[in-house]
Amino acid sequence: MSLKNYTLFLADTSLILGQRLGEWCGHGPVLEQDIALTNIALDYVGRARLLYQYVSELDANGKSEDNYAMMREEREFKNLLLVEHPNIDFGFTVARQFLIDAFFVPYLEELSKSKNERLSHIADKALKESQYHLRWSSEWMIRLGDGTEESHKRIQSAVNSLWEFSGELFSPVPYEKEMLLEGIAPDVENILTRWNQSVNSVFSEATIIKPKDSWFQKGGKEGVHTEHLGYILSDMQYLQRTYPGQDW
Amino acid sequence: MMDRELKNLEFQSRIDRDEKIEAKDWMPEEYRKTLIRQIGQHAHSEIVGMLPEGNWITRAPSLRRKAILLSKVQDEAGHGLYLYSAAETLGIERDTMIEELHSGKAKYSSIFNYPTISWADMGAIGWLVDGAAIVNQVALCRTSYGPYSRSMVKICKEESFHQRQGFEIMLQLCKGSSEQKAMAQDALNRWWWPSLMMFGPSDKDSPNTAQSMAWRVKRFTNDELRQKFVDMTVPQAEILGITIPDEKLKWNDEKGQYDFGEINWEEFYSVVKGNGPCNKQRIHARKKAHEEGQWVRDAALAHAEKRSKKIA
Numbered sequence: 001m002s003l004k005n006y007t008l009f010l011a012d013t014s015l016i017l018g019q020r021l022g023e024w025c026g027h028g029p030v031l032e033q034d035i036a037l038t039n040i041a042l043d044y045v046g047r048a049r050l051l052y053q054y055v056s057e058l059d060a061n062g063k064s065e066d067n068y069a070m071m072r073e074e075r076e077f078k079n080l081l082l083v084e085h086p087n088i089d090f091g092f093t094v095a096r097q098f099l100i101d102a103f104f105v106p107y108l109e110e111l112s113k114s115k116n117e118r119l120s121h122i123a124d125k126a127l128k129e130s131q132y133h134l135r136w137s138s139e140w141m142i143r144l145g146d147g148t149e150e151s152h153k154r155i156q157s158a159v160n161s162l163w164e165f166s167g168e169l170f171s172p173v174p175y176e177k178e179m180l181l182e183g184i185a186p187d188v189e190n191i192l193t194r195w196n197q198s199v200n201s202v203f204s205e206a207t208i209i210k211p212k213d214s215w216f217q218k219g220g221k222e223g224v225h226t227e228h229l230g231y232i233l234s235d236m237q238y239l240q241r242t243y244p245g246q247d248w
Numbered sequence: 249m250m251d252r253e254l255k256n257l258e259f260q261s262r263i264d265r266d267e268k269i270e271a272k273d274w275m276p277e278e279y280r281k282t283l284i285r286q287i288g289q290h291a292h293s294e295i296v297g298m299l300p301e302g303n304w305i306t307r308a309p310s311l312r313r314k315a316i317l318l319s320k321v322q323d324e325a326g327h328g329l330y331l332y333s334a335a336e337t338l339g340i341e342r343d344t345m346i347e348e349l350h351s352g353k354a355k356y357s358s359i360f361n362y363p364t365i366s367w368a369d370m371g372a373i374g375w376l377v378d379g380a381a382i383v384n385q386v387a388l389c390r391t392s393y394g395p396y397s398r399s400m401v402k403i404c405k406e407e408s409f410h411q412r413q414g415f416e417i418m419l420q421l422c423k424g425s426s427e428q429k430a431m432a433q434d435a436l437n438r439w440w441w442p443s444l445m446m447f448g449p450s451d452k453d454s455p456n457t458a459q460s461m462a463w464r465v466k467r468f469t470n471d472e473l474r475q476k477f478v479d480m481t482v483p484q485a486e487i488l489g490i491t492i493p494d495e496k497l498k499w500n501d502e503k504g505q506y507d508f509g510e511i512n513w514e515e516f517y518s519v520v521k522g523n524g525p526c527n528k529q530r531i532h533a534r535k536k537a538h539e540e541g542q543w544v545r546d547a548a549l550a551h552a553e554k555r556s557k558k559i560a
């Protein structure tokens with residue numbers, strides 16, 4: 001059960017982030033970045049599919065990847081709160097992406113050494129993508145932070161708003177702790193050190209001030225979400241809910 | 249003989265020998281203008297065309313379809329990029345072209361002024377709209393301007409992929425429940441005539457065709473291409489088992505092609521003039537993205553300047 005929940009946490013986080021990034025397609029600030037955002041969206045949707053396929057094998061009940069994506073409710077989704085945050089503007093999107101990329105690069109590196117072969121395989125593939133994403137989001141953090149007065153203001157305020165969602169990355173819930181004990185999940189304590197290094201170095205080059213750690217939101221991993229998730233799901237699941245049990 | 253006339257003659261004989269004209273070659277001003285207009289229009293169509301399909305990305309019915317749709321719409325952005333670059337070889341900036349799109353001076357394909365109101369529209373667009381685009385673009389692979397012709401070769405490969413994916417969506421729906429099949433039929437009913445309109449006015453009302461044909465910018469007339477599209481698509485509709493909404497559509501044994509009904513040209517010109525269901529929304533969405541991206545582009549520029557100063 002813990003392995004399934006843990007895999008769902010990874011899958012849901014990937015899907016919801018992919019879904020959010022997909023909203024940009026056709027609306028990017030410049031054609032080249034429209035393409036870049038869609039690339040990242042595609043990587044996350046792809047990642048989600050591999051993970052749901054694994055969940056479905058664990059369940060062994062004939063459910064497809066789409067059953068998990070399209071037929072579960074808010075309380076069953078285990079994604080990080082950070083990824084359900086609306087895009088707001090390019091600055092928020094970049095900041096959200098950077099915080100998550102700086103997490104996923106060391107995290108997937110560790111997960112690729114997991115005792116669970118399947119997860120280790122998926123992590124291996126995802127790691128290469130995330131390394132590319134991190135390069136992209138770090139460059140944009142720096143461009144926006146050290147660009148114009150307006151861009152600096154915008155990216156700083158995005159960081160300030162999103163900061164309270166960053167704590168959830170590093171506060172393990174019971175199924176993660178169990179997976180850590182079994183040698184399947186990485187130890188987020190170690191990830192935190194490396195995350196801080198990335199954040200500090202990029203923030204300093206971007207002249208962004210790191211917000212003070214005061215209080216962090218949490219709950220996503222256990223299915224207690226912000227009000228945004230319900231809207232994401234009603235949009236994403238609309239066809240499967242309206243015409244249940246059909247092939248598309 | 250005047251110098252200019254001589255040059256014009258030389259130019260025409262190069263065209264007649266099927267030589268490719270390259271960016272640095274001499275060309276008549278009118279040839280340059282025609283190409284800028286046509287390539288610009290084509291680039292804008294790719295970009296505006298992202299909107300009706302982008303409309304279904306968050307609602308795609310399966311993760312596989314979501315991934316396919318995302319990468320399809322992304323391909324169209326790539327096509328826009330190639331084409332803007334091809335136009336830039338003729339001495340116009342991308343920014344200028346974008347301004348012309350936003351001000352309404354430049355046109356784009358009217359097909360994208362129709363709304364996508366069901367999932368089946370993703371099938372119909374891939375099948376019919378990308379299908380019509382292929383017929384047009386295969387012909388353009390041999391167009392006389394080198395950079396345009398080369399970008400068409402690249403683009404055509406992806407378009408035929410899009411067309412197959414669109415057809416596959418339709419096929420899945422047509423094999424599905426009665427609701428799904430009705431969805432597919434409804435999409436065909438709405439997209440059929442606008443797809444035929446994609447080839448432009450009928451030859452008798454297309455004053456620029458003769459010159460474009462002489463310059464081999466165009467290799468076939470609008471009506472010839474439209475006929476090709478109809479002949480190619482009717483058998484596909486038969487495979488799907490849905491009905492093309494044209495009572496006059498009939499195989500003509502003598503001509504070896506299909507006869508089909510008259511296009512509603514009033515609707516065509518009305519949509520071109522701006523009175524289609526989504527003309528305002530499409531331009532509004534493009535302008536909004538551009539305006540909201542201004543600070544991002546400014547920041548990138550400012551940062552690049554700072555960086556080059558540091559290095560210098």
Ligand SMILES: [Fe+2]
Nearest residue numbers: 294323324327
């Ligand atoms: Fe295209």
Ligand SMILES: [Fe+2]
Nearest residue numbers: 324378407410
């Ligand atoms: Fe296409």
